[in-house]
Amino acid sequence: MSGLKSITRFTLCLSFASAVAALTGCSSGSSGGTSQPISQVQYLPSEQPQLLISSEAGDVMVTLLDDDMVHIAYHDELTAGQLFFSPMVATSDFGGPESYQYDESTQTLSSASVSVSIVDGCLRTVDLSGDEPLTLTQLCLLERGESLQVSMSQESFTQLYGLGQKLDSSNEYASWIGEERFPATRTGNAMTYSDIAASGDTQIPVGYVLGEGTDNYAFFVDTHYPLTFDFSEPQWTISSSDPSLGMFLFTGDNLKQLRSKYLELTGKPPVPPLKAFGLWVSEYGYDNWAELDSKLDTLKAADFPIDGFVLDLQWFGGINSGSENTQMGSLTWDRAAFPNPEQKMAELAGQNIGLVHIEESYVGAALPEFRQLAEKRQLAMDCEAPCIEASVLSSNPWWGIGGMIDWTSESARKDWHNDKRAPLIEDGFLGHWTDLGEPELYDYNSIYAGVTWYGEQQTSHRSVHNLLNFYWSQGIADHTAVSHPDRRPWILSRSGTAGSQRFGVAMWSGDVASRFLSLEAQMPAQTNMSLSGFDYYGSDIGGFHRNGLRGSRFDELYTRWFATAILMEVPLRPHTQNLCNCGETAPDRAGDSNSNLANLRTRYSLTPYLYSLAHQAYTAGEAMFPPLVYHFQEDATARNEDRTKMIGESLLYTAIIDDEDQVSSYLPVGQWVNYYDRNEVVQSNGAVYDRAVEVDGIVRAPLFLRAGAIVPTLANDVDNLGALQSGDIQWFDALNILAVADEQTHAFTLVEDDGLSRGYEQGQKAETKIETRVVANGYQLQVIPNSVAAASSATRQLTLTLVSPGATYSQVSVNGSLLSQIAPESSGAGWYLEAGAVVVNVGSVAVADQQTITFVR
DSSP states (O other), rough: OOOTTTTTHHEEEEHHHHHHHHHHHTTTTSSSSOOOEEEEEEEEEEOOEEEEEEEETTTEEEEEEEETTTEEEESSSTTTOOOOTTTTOOOOOOOOOSSSEEETTEEEEEEEEHHHHHHHTEEEEEEEOOOSSSEEEEEEEEEEEESSSEEEEEEOOOEEEEEEEEOOOTTTOOOTTEEEEOOOSSSOOOOEETTTEEEEEEEEEEEEOSSSTEEEEEEEEEOOEEEEEOSSSSSEEEEESOOOOEEEEOOOHHHHHHHHHHHHHHOOOOOOOOOGGGGGEEEOOOOOOHHHHHHHHHHHTTOHHHHHHEEEEEEETTOOOTOOOOOTTTTSSSSSTTTTTTHHHHHHHTTTTTTEEEEEEEEETSSSSHHHHHHHOOBBSSOOOTTTOOOBSSOOSSSSSSBOOOOHHHHHHHHHHIIHHHHHHHHHEEEEEEEEETSSSTTTTTTEEEEEETTTTEHHHHHHHHGHHHHHHHHHHHHHHHHTTTTOEEESSOOOTTTGGGGTEEEEESSSHHHSHHHHHHHHHHHHHHHOOOOOOOOOOTTTTTTOOOOOHHHHHHHHHHHHHTTTTTSSSSSSSSTTTTTOOOOTTSSHHHHHHHHHHHHTHHHHHHHHHHHHHHHHHOOSSSBBHHOTOOOTGGGGGGEEETHHHHHEOOOOOOOOOOEEEEEEEEEEEESSOTEEEEEEEEEEEEEEEEEEEEEEEEEEEEEOOOEESSOOSSSOOOOHHHHHHHHOOOEEEEEEOOOEEEEEEEEEEOOOSSSSTTTSSEEEEEEEEEEEEEEEEEOOOOOOOTTOOOEEEEEEEEOOOOOSSSSETTTTEEOOOTTOOOOOSSEETTTTTTEEEEEEEETTSOOOEEEOO
């Protein structure tokens, strides 16, 4: 690729960029400060053109990776063609811009979409894709020695989202403008303790910057070292404890596109097992099989669907506080409390009940595994090789005394998986719960296999802290792909960083308290985690620490928390500390059982929609549970709404975060239909609507269908979400397609696969396109299978529910044949009116057949 191509194309862009530079200038008071004095600028044309900027403080390299993506590297010494990325970056395959130009007179490197100019030693980035050039930010190198500080000018932008997980009851909104984002500790990620108990503080250094309308850009700070972000003044600062750093700046048409580009950069999430979308009951912890069985028995007796249980550390024998003689790290069954585990797991699988096991990074010093790992230098070590003395952690020995596995060691990741985890997968475990992974306990002076960073192998704890849980998850995903190539990775983790999502990680917010403040703080945290690339993010439903509320007050909290969680959390996991066996977490035993059951049935009915969204997240980086701003970026009110969120594009809900009788939902401009009462249609001009929390004795979070919504649902009650053995596609046998009529044409793709294997990655999935449109004298819905579905001989019961406010229909036909109007209680084919909608019983149909349903006025 030549730097001289498309010169004519760039003439106008360069004049815009030069004009912007001349108009705005660079001064410390307005546009980001003055950078370190520059001694030399080199233009390096190539497929990925670069500017190498040298100063006494070190080198800065500007690289155009794509038409709309710039990479800026800070390091002691950089050379042409060099690009250093952290392990968080999933791809190094950047094709470079389609065309570019360097204007030496203005020191401006441009593609068709973005330009970077050197102005008074700073880097001004301008978006050239619109009608007028838009200055994004001006980056200035302020300090560089053993650490690094850069400034970013705020320019015309007013909101900034992302930056990972931080629960804080004092944060009213998710936007960081006007705030500071500190690392949890000097080393980085940690559990933090506050009025809402122990919660995760996790650095995921991606930020989305929004201005007027769809003016926006995103940045990703590519470093695993702790960062401090200060957005309290118009001149923002980013400070790193390490002097080397990379930064990606990229543009897009809207927030949705920016998030997708970020996931292209760090990796999209694999589709979890189908059963991950059901109920998983958890506590600390089940003492034996009998206790677990008792929970299962009462759930089934009360008609609660359930897909699995999560086993805390009792499954491997528990811990021995303050002692080296602890079972932490044995990762083998305690066969006294859990006899015949292989047989028991097979029996549970026969009932379609799965299990997830906890594992930690720690190994008791008296276990033989401790010495075996130390001899292979697979633990955090006290000394350099060839020394084999492992660091022994005893400062907070609640789980015992021992060492920590060095997940930066490839041999440790491989051996631990093959020796410990693979046999558990063989036993039948569906997923893995990686706890304490910040890491919670560590020796700051330990030495690790380490990570390569800007050409140097860095082995200190400060160099690897934020990557330890990342590598742990990578080890599970990579080596499961070898030992059990058909098994999807599914991990529940308390920590991680950018890129962890590509290993199948779902995160949760930590050991939060049973307080409404905890639930309220979850909302802005979920907004920022969604935009940080984590579609699967949840909580200990009901609260882990039950000290906050008791009796009826706790029941009220649990019921409302559960009603909210069913609409936004995967996995759906009530969890609590119950060592005394004096508390309950299963939804038939805690809170209002009737409300919990009604809400859980809603969750299970939405599975076809949620599972299809999970496939969209994998293929296109679409957000599953985004904040309102994701779909309504130009709505100023939506930008500050963290309690009201979306599920895909079609559903809007509002979290219940307090004990009030009413809950307020902000409905953006448009038509919205109450999911539970389809006679209620709201034509909103962008206003807040109040709803009763409890209706007919059932507590529900408000849920609305958007005009044009297409939501495939399960048409009948189910006990679980399918089998635990790979095989043919697990069809949604009784499918109801819920649609809301609209003047525009709409489409949604239902995705079905075997629910367990990785075959979907090679196209082994049935995709059924559902389209709706206005036709002469009525409305039409089409169901169009892809080739995989068309090759199947399977059948299913198909029902359609069309909500069409203001319209009445006199006839309904299926594939040209008129249906009879029937009574609602009839089981035969036909159609009837119900609750503001037309319901069509199509009957048993082949999944291979196209269906055209026409509603005639």
